[in-house]
Amino acid sequence: MSGLGQRGSPRRRLVSGIAFLLPNILGFAAFTLVPLVMSFGIAFTDWDTLRHNIFRHETLRFVGFENFSWLFHHPDFLHYLGNTFFLMLGLPFAIAGSLGAALLLTRVSHRPVARRGAFIFATLFLTGSGLLLRMGGMSQVGVWFIFGVLAAVSLVAGVLTGGSVYRTLFYLPNFTAGVATFVLWKKLYNPSGPINAALAPVLDGFASVVRSAPDLFSWGVPLACGLIAAALTLWQLWRLRQHWDDATAGTVSVVTGLLMLAVPVGLQLHWFGLSAVTAVGGPLGVVLIGAVLILKRPRRWGPVCARDAGLSAEIALALGLVPLLSLLAVGVTWGSRLPALAAVGLPAPNWLGDYDWAKPAIMIMGLWAAIGSNNMILYLAGLSNIPPELYEAADMDGASPLQRFWHITWPQLAPVTFFIGVMGVIYGLQGGFEMARVMTKGGPAGSTTTLSYFIYIEGFETGRLGYASAAAWVLFALVFILSLLNFRFGNRSAND
Amino acid sequence: MAETHPPFRKNTAHQAQLSGPWLSLVLVALSLLMIAPFVWMALTSFKTLSESSDPEWMPGAFHWENYPEVFKIIPFLRFAANSLVIAGWVTILQVFTSALAAFSFARLEWPGRDRVFFLYLATMMLPGLVTLIPTFQLMVRMDMVDTYLGLVLPAAFGAFGTFLLRQFMLGIPRALDEAAEIDGASKWQIFWDVILPLSRPGLVTLAIFTFMGNFQSFFWPLVMMKTVDKFPLPVGLMFFDTERGQATHLLMAAVTMSVVPLIIIFVLLQKQLIRGIQLGGVKG
Numbered sequence: 021m022s023g024l025g026q027r028g029s030p031r032r033r034l035v036s037g038i039a040f041l042l043p044n045i046l047g048f049a050a051f052t053l054v055p056l057v058m059s060f061g062i063a064f065t066d067w068d069t070l071r072h073n074i075f076r077h078e079t080l081r082f083v084g085f086e087n088f089s090w091l092f093h094h095p096d097f098l099h100y101l102g103n104t105f106f107l108m109l110g111l112p113f114a115i116a117g118s119l120g121a122a123l124l125l126t127r128v129s130h131r132p133v134a135r136r137g138a139f140i141f142a143t144l145f146l147t148g149s150g151l152l153l154r155m156g157g158m159s160q161v162g163v164w165f166i167f168g169v170l171a172a173v174s175l176v177a178g179v180l181t182g183g184s185v186y187r188t189l190f191y192l193p194n195f196t197a198g199v200a201t202f203v204l205w206k207k208l209y210n211p212s213g214p215i216n217a218a219l220a221p222v223l224d225g226f227a228s229v230v231r232s233a234p235d236l237f238s239w240g241v242p243l244a245c246g247l248i249a250a251a252l253t254l255w256q257l258w259r260l261r262q263h264w265d266d267a268t269a270g271t272v273s274v275v276t277g278l279l280m281l282a283v284p285v286g287l288q289l290h291w292f293g294l295s296a297v298t299a300v301g302g303p304l305g306v307v308l309i310g311a312v313l314i315l316k317r318p319r320r321w322g323p324v325c326a327r328d329a330g331l332s333a334e335i336a337l338a339l340g341l342v343p344l345l346s347l348l349a350v351g352v353t354w355g356s357r358l359p360a361l362a363a364v365g366l367p368a369p370n371w372l373g374d375y376d377w378a379k380p381a382i383m384i385m386g387l388w389a390a391i392g393s394n395n396m397i398l399y400l401a402g403l404s405n406i407p408p409e410l411y412e413a414a415d416m417d418g419a420s421p422l423q424r425f426w427h428i429t430w431p432q433l434a435p436v437t438f439f440i441g442v443m444g445v446i447y448g449l450q451g452g453f454e455m456a457r458v459m460t461k462g463g464p465a466g467s468t469t470t471l472s473y474f475i476y477i478e479g480f481e482t483g484r485l486g487y488a489s490a491a492a493w494v495l496f497a498l499v500f501i502l503s504l505l506n507f508r509f510g511n512r513s514a515n516d
Numbered sequence: 517m518a519e520t521h522p523p524f525r526k527n528t529a530h531q532a533q534l535s536g537p538w539l540s541l542v543l544v545a546l547s548l549l550m551i552a553p554f555v556w557m558a559l560t561s562f563k564t565l566s567e568s569s570d571p572e573w574m575p576g577a578f579h580w581e582n583y584p585e586v587f588k589i590i591p592f593l594r595f596a597a598n599s600l601v602i603a604g605w606v607t608i609l610q611v612f613t614s615a616l617a618a619f620s621f622a623r624l625e626w627p628g629r630d631r632v633f634f635l636y637l638a639t640m641m642l643p644g645l646v647t648l649i650p651t652f653q654l655m656v657r658m659d660m661v662d663t664y665l666g667l668v669l670p671a672a673f674g675a676f677g678t679f680l681l682r683q684f685m686l687g688i689p690r691a692l693d694e695a696a697e698i699d700g701a702s703k704w705q706i707f708w709d710v711i712l713p714l715s716r717p718g719l720v721t722l723a724i725f726t727f728m729g730n731f732q733s734f735f736w737p738l739v740m741m742k743t744v745d746k747f748p749l750p751v752g753l754m755f756f757d758t759e760r761g762q763a764t765h766l767l768m769a770a771v772t773m774s775v776v777p778l779i780i781i782f783v784l785l786q787k788q789l790i791r792g793i794q795l796g797g798v799k800g
Binding site: 036039052198398449471 | 538539540541542543544546547548550551552553554555556557559560569571573574609612616617619620621625626627628638641643644645646647648649650651652653654669670672673675678703707728732734735738739750751753756764767768774775778779782783786789790793794
């Protein structure tokens with residue numbers, strides 16, 4: 021094909037091609053490439069702004085890998101690294117939320133909206149809130165009035181716009197996410213703020229339920245959670261073995277599926293009081309044994325699949341499984357303590373001021389911002405790309421909605437999920453600065469200090485630039501590995 | 517065939533569990549959950565200081581005077597103007613240089629082009645945190661700390677814009693620029709008169725992304741700006757949230773004033789945004 025610009029000597033074409041690139045490349049070189057090289061250099065020096073600045077010129081000393089070794093011998097750094105990973109446990113919830121929202125939204129756009137029903141509900145809301153207002157007066161029931169009117173308005177707008185108003189509303193938190201909304205959430209999380217005000221009656225009710233059957237909670241909840249978790253783990257192991265035997269999952273996929281299982285187990289062990297190293301190392305050993313057990317099995321049809329076959333499906337599933345198992349681990353660990361706590365009444369958490377609650381608080385806010393995010397838009401596109409024939413075939417076979425989802429929607433969306441998951445982890449590694457700076461200042465006791473906030477503190481407050489650069493390169497290495505994974509397996513799985 | 521068989525209708529019996537009005541109820545409930553924080557924000561902005569820590573959502577009376585009060589305490593308009601100027605310049609530079617580079621990658625053929633593009637793509641994965649500290653030191657040496665230029669330049673050249681516009685330009689039919697070339701147009705004329713006008717939706721999308729991202733940027737201005745009058749809005753908002761003063765009602769008034777324009781922009785421009793997300797995400 022003779023495309024444009026095929027004319028002229030290669031040299032001329034090169035010149036004109038580069039000429040168009042030049043403005044971008046020059047700026048890029050000055051503000052990305054040069055700093056990048058500098059950063060690499062700084063990571064191996066003892067640059068400290070107290071001793072090396074524009075007023076004092078002490079000679080920089082080359083310290084080799086000292087900064088790096090210091091990082092990994094520094095308990096705080098490992099703590100912050102752990103925080104960064106812990107906060108990423110919110111990612112699967114966010115992805116599940118995005119998928120759920122996208123599924124709901126496609127339902128609206130694919131079938132005629134039941135206009136009459138929506139209008140009836142809108143009228144009900146409006147009259148209900150009008151009656152409330154009449155009875156209670158603006159200052160008492162104003163909020164309910166406002167929400168009633170908002171509900172009615174969005175119902176009508178939903179009918180008029182064919183449902184796209186819901187997409188707008190879902191996406192809104194993501195679009196406005198920034199310092200302003202973080203400040204807003206900081207106020208929402210006030211110990212006496214609206215969230216706790218809404219939680220108080222729920223917690224009181226729950227406490228009285230716990231008090232009425234303390235035995236049930238002291239051993240029933242941990243037992244049930246433990247059983248469900250064990251069942252899920254066994255199911256996943258069985259499924260992995262099955263897929264390995266069917267040659268629908270390759271070596272890499274099986275090991276990934278097993279590695280993901282190690283995350284909640286490690287968390288659980290850590291909460292039981294094991295040190296972080298043992299808690300991570302133990303499950304990793306178990307994973308190795310599991311891998312050997314599964315991978316040693318002879319394949320019925322011989323090794324016919326690629327090593328990474330079905331990887332995106334495994335990762336997509338693990339994304340759901342890991343947070344679920346982690347939640348169950350919470351139940352196992354803290355379920356037995358509930359009766360003792362409930363005896364004196366369950367207090368609403370002091371969200372951002374409490375070491376254990378600060379991280380969940382930030383994850384919940386992240387969830388609010390992330391459900392209607394770009395991920396939802398990507399899922400919407402992915403859903404509309406699924407060939408309808410697949411569903412038609414499933415309907416003829418009399419598949420239940422759950423089966424349709426599990427056997428068609430979920431596997432068809434696996435490449436999207438893989439992409440979203442990897443990108444989420446990459447951004448998650450770099451994230452958390454604004455939330456930490458605005459909402460918690462990294463506290464309490466470093467509970468919400470992520471890698472990025474740590475780099476900020478070291479680079480701009482304590483001024484240990486060498487140390488901060490070394491931390492940034494650790495981050496770079498992590499992101500680089502993930503990007504390689506994405507590049508190596510992402511496109512391939514998209515063609516599965 | 518088509519006439520004899522009625523069009524296949526999806527089996528509604530299997531999907532009936534959540535459809536029609538009930539589905540819209542679920543959607544409305546979710547939507548209200550999403551906007552509830554904004555409702556609280558707006559309501560709190562009308563409270564008095566003593567009311568602002570009440571669990572009650574409604575203000576006793578609507579204190580509109582909170583809004584003028586904000587302008588007395590911080591130079592809100594100045595902050596907003598700073599943000600506009602900084603984000604505006606970043607957007608102009610970013611869109612223009614990206615369009616040039618994207619044209620080179622999408623429409624010209626030169627030896628080594630795809631390898632260079634691959635390198636470009638690779639830099640998208642570079643965490644910004646790695647270059648942060650040396651960039652700041654660079655700014656110190658170049659005397660650009662506490663200047664608008666120091667905020668604009670590091671943000672103005674990125675690979676993402678090039679990538680997005682290249683994806684867009686690849687979709688423009690080749691025949692158009694070939695025809696222009698036969699008519700004797702130079703490369704620049706093809707770029708300026710043919711491709712650029714046709715890429716307008718892509719340019720708009722990139723402009724919105726860049727503008728919004730930089731309008732909200734916090735980290736870099738926080739470390740770069742020392743003079744209060746040069747603070748962009750996100751940094752300026754922090755004045756209401758210090759250890760000493762907790763003027764929640766005024767803070768919420770200021771937050772409302774900075775969020776509401778975003779909401780309006782979003783409602784107006786969401787079509788372009790969604791197209792951009794799909795364009796950028798389909799081929800990561």
